[in-house]
Amino acid sequence: MNIWLKPHRIVLLLMALALVVYAGLSMQWDWVPRYSGLLLHGIWMTIALLITTCALGFLLAVPLGLFQVTGPKPLAFACRGFCTAIRGTPLLLQLWLIYFGLGSLFPQFPEIMDSFLWPYLRQAWPYALLSLTLSFAGYEGEVMRGAFAGVPAGELEAAHAYGMKRMTVLRRIWLPRAILRALPTLNGEVVLQLKSTPLVATITVVESYAVTSTIRQETFIIYEPLLLISLIYMVLTAISVVIFSYFEKKVPVHDV
């Protein structure tokens, strides 16, 4: 039987439909066409920030996690320190420290102001990108540390016993195996990252949440833009969950 056709599900679907109809009829939505361009820009910014910061953050998280497992000790200590600092402070604070801190530091160096980077460094988004990336790296570094450490020693031993170089073991066995272990956690972390993105509105980056603020200020409509934006976040979350569960189901793993 189709999973949507069970009685309780039909009731829930009808209730959801009724809510949508009620919201559509009784609330005020005439502002939507006027702001559709801005809304799309905001959503695009949210998605772009999410994907790039998760991708870059994960690239950083791999060595952060690996060095904590393999050492050498000073490097392991430094990585651990980074992860602890990131996880121990609010993202909002990190964002402001980077934006207001670096942002006021850079103009003091003529070399930077003359460089080709300056047109970018004058804008807000590079700071948003940097701080969200570092935040994701901090959390995922810890996740990857656990994932690397948890790969069964026997599988790594088998790789060495068949003459693999260390880098080959890492590339072919250890890393893919660790990522597989970390997938369910990564899924949750990506969703959390999505919901951290509105913070960048506080440093003037125009993403989904910032757009609703603009609409509120210009039209004095408060509730409807917030509803719409909630719906958008839920849809993005659902998409992320679907993508991850596809990969989780692809390779079933029993750990011995």
Next chain:
Amino acid sequence: MAPANREDSVKAIEVIDLHKSFDSDEVLKGVSLEARQGEVIAIIGGSGSGKSTLLRCINMLETPSSGTIKVNGEAIEMKSDGRGGQKPANRQQVRRIRTRLAMVFQNFNLWQHMNLLDNVIEVPIHVLGRSRAEALEYADTLLKRVGLSEKRAAYPAFLSGGQQQRAAIARALAIQPEVLLFDEPTSALDPELIGEVLSVIGDLAREGRTMILVTHEMKFARDVADTIIFLNEGIIEEEGDPKALFDAPKSENLKRFISSVT
């Protein structure tokens, strides 16, 4: 079976005066053995006798505290580790030698993120540098041989222990090794799955492969081995022809061991 004249055949593995300590605990106390080409050696002994450690020293999964390992006459170069012990001097040499010795583990140690076929072609492609087509063709033959052709696309988590161990044997054969090392290959299996794995190993022994086998299956050892080595508390207490050794054990320890396991 071993060639009739043992002295004429090449020494595939030679272990000379091997010692191995873990901290202050000396597990191997001067073990020497040789496996000639085509010879099947079974190492038996109680738990803690050092049999697995001995096997693992041969491909340097454990670093011997002292002593020499030779593979086809080539000694594995060792150097001081600066703390009174030693370590392999030449990692490249160790890797090269490891590709000639295939190990089958007690816990199979198949790579869980790859299906069976990928497990079998992994080393030929990514270590030996064979072409994918060549590796696939040979893997097909091997999976058929261990009776797992239909399971080639299955992941290890979906297979029984017996199937996993047979796949691990296919992975070992894929590198066309000079010597097969078996580390208690049936000890982690349910009793009803032991037979299917032993029959594969038995076939390999009969086709003249050089094998060193650590096992608790005494009847099997007696059937397939050319030489039995009885290890007790880190020394070889008795070795020789399986019939002589089992029917007329000389040492008290071996007598006791045989009566305890049969």
